[in-house]
Amino acid sequence: xxxxxxxxxxxxxxxxxxxxxxxxxxxxxxxxxxxxxxNLSRVPHATQETRLALKRQFGLDKSKPEQYVIxxxxxxxxxxxxxxxxxxxxxxxxxxxxxxxxxxxxxxxxFSIVLGTLTGVIAAWRRGTAVEHATVTTALAFYSMxxxxxxxxxxxxxxxxxxxxxxxxxxxxxPTWFQHIKDVLYHMxxxxxxxxxxxxxxxxxIVRSAMLETLGEDYILTARAKGLRPWTIVRRHALRNALLPxxxxxxxxxxxxxxxxxxxxxxxxxxxxxxxxxxxVIARDYPMLQGAFLVLTLSVVFFNLVADLIYFKLxxxxxx
Amino acid sequence: MSVALQEPGLxxxxxxARRRAVWQxxxxxxxxxxxxxxxxxxxxxxxxxxxxxxxxxxxxVGPVFGHPSWSHPLGLDDGGIDMVTLLMWGARISLVVxxxxxxxxxxxxxxxxxxxxxxGRWVDVVLMRITDYFIAIPDVPLMIVVAAIWGPSLFHIxxxxxxxxxTSTARVIRAQVKSVRERVxxxxxxxxxxxxxxxxxxxVLPQIAPLLIANTVLTIAxxxxxxxxxxxxxxxxxSRISLxxxxxNAFQRTAVSSGAWWAIVPPGALVAILILSCSLIGQALExxxxxxxRVAHLGARRFRLRPLVGRGSEAV
Numbered sequence: 001x002x003x004x005x006x007x008x009x010x011x012x013x014x015x016x017x018x019x020x021x022x023x024x025x026x027x028x029x030x031x032x033x034x035x036x037x038x039n040l041s042r043v044p045h046a047t048q049e050t051r052l053a054l055k056r057q058f059g060l061d062k063s064k065p066e067q068y069v070i071x072x073x074x075x076x077x078x079x080x081x082x083x084x085x086x087x088x089x090x091x092x093x094x095x096x097x098x099x100x101x102x103x104x105x106x107x108x109x110x111f112s113i114v115l116g117t118l119t120g121v122i123a124a125w126r127r128g129t130a131v132e133h134a135t136v137t138t139a140l141a142f143y144s145m146x147x148x149x150x151x152x153x154x155x156x157x158x159x160x161x162x163x164x165x166x167x168x169x170x171x172x173x174x175p176t177w178f179q180h181i182k183d184v185l186y187h188m189x190x191x192x193x194x195x196x197x198x199x200x201x202x203x204x205x206i207v208r209s210a211m212l213e214t215l216g217e218d219y220i221l222t223a224r225a226k227g228l229r230p231w232t233i234v235r236r237h238a239l240r241n242a243l244l245p246x247x248x249x250x251x252x253x254x255x256x257x258x259x260x261x262x263x264x265x266x267x268x269x270x271x272x273x274x275x276x277x278x279x280x281v282i283a284r285d286y287p288m289l290q291g292a293f294l295v296l297t298l299s300v301v302f303f304n305l306v307a308d309l310i311y312f313k314l315x316x317x318x319x320x
Numbered sequence: 321m322s323v324a325l326q327e328p329g330l331x332x333x334x335x336x337a338r339r340r341a342v343w344q345x346x347x348x349x350x351x352x353x354x355x356x357x358x359x360x361x362x363x364x365x366x367x368x369x370x371x372x373x374x375x376x377x378x379x380x381v382g383p384v385f386g387h388p389s390w391s392h393p394l395g396l397d398d399g400g401i402d403m404v405t406l407l408m409w410g411a412r413i414s415l416v417v418x419x420x421x422x423x424x425x426x427x428x429x430x431x432x433x434x435x436x437x438x439x440g441r442w443v444d445v446v447l448m449r450i451t452d453y454f455i456a457i458p459d460v461p462l463m464i465v466v467a468a469i470w471g472p473s474l475f476h477i478x479x480x481x482x483x484x485x486x487t488s489t490a491r492v493i494r495a496q497v498k499s500v501r502e503r504v505x506x507x508x509x510x511x512x513x514x515x516x517x518x519x520x521x522x523x524v525l526p527q528i529a530p531l532l533i534a535n536t537v538l539t540i541a542x543x544x545x546x547x548x549x550x551x552x553x554x555x556x557x558x559s560r561i562s563l564x565x566x567x568x569n570a571f572q573r574t575a576v577s578s579g580a581w582w583a584i585v586p587p588g589a590l591v592a593i594l595i596l597s598c599s600l601i602g603q604a605l606e607x608x609x610x611x612x613x614r615v616a617h618l619g620a621r622r623f624r625l626r627p628l629v630g631r632g633s634e635a636v
Contacts, residue, residue: 013452014456016453017452017453017456017457020453020457021457024457024462028465028466028469029469140596140599140600141592141596143595143599144541144592144593144595144596144599145588145591145592145595146545146548146549146552146564146567146588146591146592146595147549148548148549148552148567148571149548149567149584149587149588149591149592150588152567152571152576152584152588153585153588155576156576156581156584156585159576164576252455254458255457255458255459255460258458258460258461259458259459259460259461259549262460262461262464262549262553263549263552263553266552266553267571277461277464277553278553278554281464281468281553281554281555282554284468286469289464289465289468290465292461293461293462293464293465296458296461297457297458297461300456300457300458301456301457304456
């Protein structure tokens with residue numbers, strides 16, 4: 001397959017996935033059980049006229065395909081509806097939420113990838129030893145813990161040392177730029193650590209099994225026969241090849257990161273998109289929920305595409 | 321090399337041999353044995369909850385967040401209910417959700433995988449394309465959306481989780497079926513005139529059974545986790561006490577800031593133990609069934625060459 005073909009194919013898949021997600025988003029909320037009016041506008045005992053007026057106002061008197069076209073048109077113009085909770089445009093809410101979520105998730109994820117790769121390589125290399133058993137058991141333990149529960153455990157353990165909720169100290173008067181960053185990082189410690197620990201378990205296991213597979217290949221045997229030092233083999237021959245499945249699997253774990261962010265932000269009252277989802281669920285704020293679902297799906301699809309393109313750079317076999 | 325993966329035409333009685341293969345994995349690997357023991361114990365305790373629970377599930381037997389004592393080893397929850405009792409009943413619902421959702425996902429994923437792998441061509445293309453989209457859309461947010469729209473009930477939770485977890489099963493099964501389909505004994509059966517149904521149920525499914533079991537056990541773990549997450553976000557069945565619900569109650573009613581660690585540590589630990597034991601069993605089975613993991617040219621203990629049986633196109 002040619003290089004350009006690959007890029008076009010992957011991009012095409014991402015675009016179609018976005019369309020599927022958008023359609024799903026439309027269908028899920030329109031085909032909800034119960035009358036759309038009583039659900040969407042939350043007027044349980046409205047008179048006939050009120051119902052009709054509401055229906056017209058929300059465009060629900062039109063046919064389903066017509067509604068779909070309107071939905072798509074508004075979506076393209078960035079109109080995701082109005083939040084029931086604060087009567088602000090959903091997109092405006094989501095933008096500020098995303099800005100809070102991204103640094104926290106990024107910190108936790110990068111930390112866990114570095115640490116997980118390291119321990120995963122060691123576990124595979126030291127196969128069958130106490131080191132491997134200890135590493136794998138630790139990783140499995142973190143992998144098994146419910147994310148929100150781990151978050152609560154960290155709150156119990158570190159209460160007093162680190163703040164257990166919120167993103168900034170409200171009592172800080174006129175903080176300088178530097179003070180503000182320091183304050184946010186201080187609040188970010190526990191949420192980011194929770195995400196890092198949960199992902200750490202998963203990444204260690206992924207890297208370990210990918211490394212075990214490459215260590216079974218014949219070219220490792222050849223390298224060994226050439227008399228290369230074990231560490232050189234691990235670094236230059238095994239890890240480089242294991243990076244391919246690792247990068248795919250890390251990309252696939254993005255959905256997991258999203259789920260983690262929702263639970264973690266709920267526990268720590270972190271004002272991000274995950275907390276937005278939680279609050280939308282509690283308040284049955286459907287426009288907000290719909291918008292958040294769309295944004296989360298789009299970001300996962302986007303980063304999967306990025307991973308595909310990285311894969312393309314990493315693996316010369318795709319172009320040949 | 322386990323018997324299950326060899327050319328089955330050579331095996332006299334394939335059925336007992338396969339069963340023995342799964343059993344041997346459990347026996348040989350201590351981690352799998354531990355996982356199985358723990359899982360079976362928890363299942364038994366949960367099943368016997370109505371008989372052995374020390375108190376009633378709705379009985380207020382002491383003060384709110386009462387401390388652990390001899391009569392209540394894990395203390396009391398926010399409603400003065402005995403924690404041990406709650407854990408037993410909670411494990412019951414969590415296991416029911418885990419197993420039922422896994423059953424749903426196995427039926428869907430197994431059917432998609434077998435159909436795509438066995439019939440190939442356009443069936444394969446269409447089904448795998450659908451699977452790809454399901455994989456690309458993040459599970460948990462979709463579960464949240466669907467559960468929020470459908471409204472909270474045990475049946476809805478089971479269906480939501482089951483209908484979104486089948487993708488990995490479908491992929492694994494499809495890959496296996498594709499390789500089994502090409503084997504000589506399947507072609508022989510076809511040439512004698514066996515129908516599709518007979519070939520699938522008599523020749524293909526038994527071959528992929530061990531892998532299906534491994535996948536099932538791993539899916540149970542994910543389903544239990546998802547139930548906990550959904551309950552935590554307030555989407556669980558309000559009338560049933562699951563482990564996720566116990567955690568949510570403790571969190572909502574400020575067990576952490578009241579210092580009532582006993583109300584929140586045990587339910588989460590129990591979920592972790594459940595997931596851990598399922599993972600141990602599933603991983604041991606997968607490791608044993610994946611011949612590529614058996615050959616390590618760079619063992620830390622000692623460098624040794626092992627026979628490379630079963631690699632090549634037939635390998636998992």
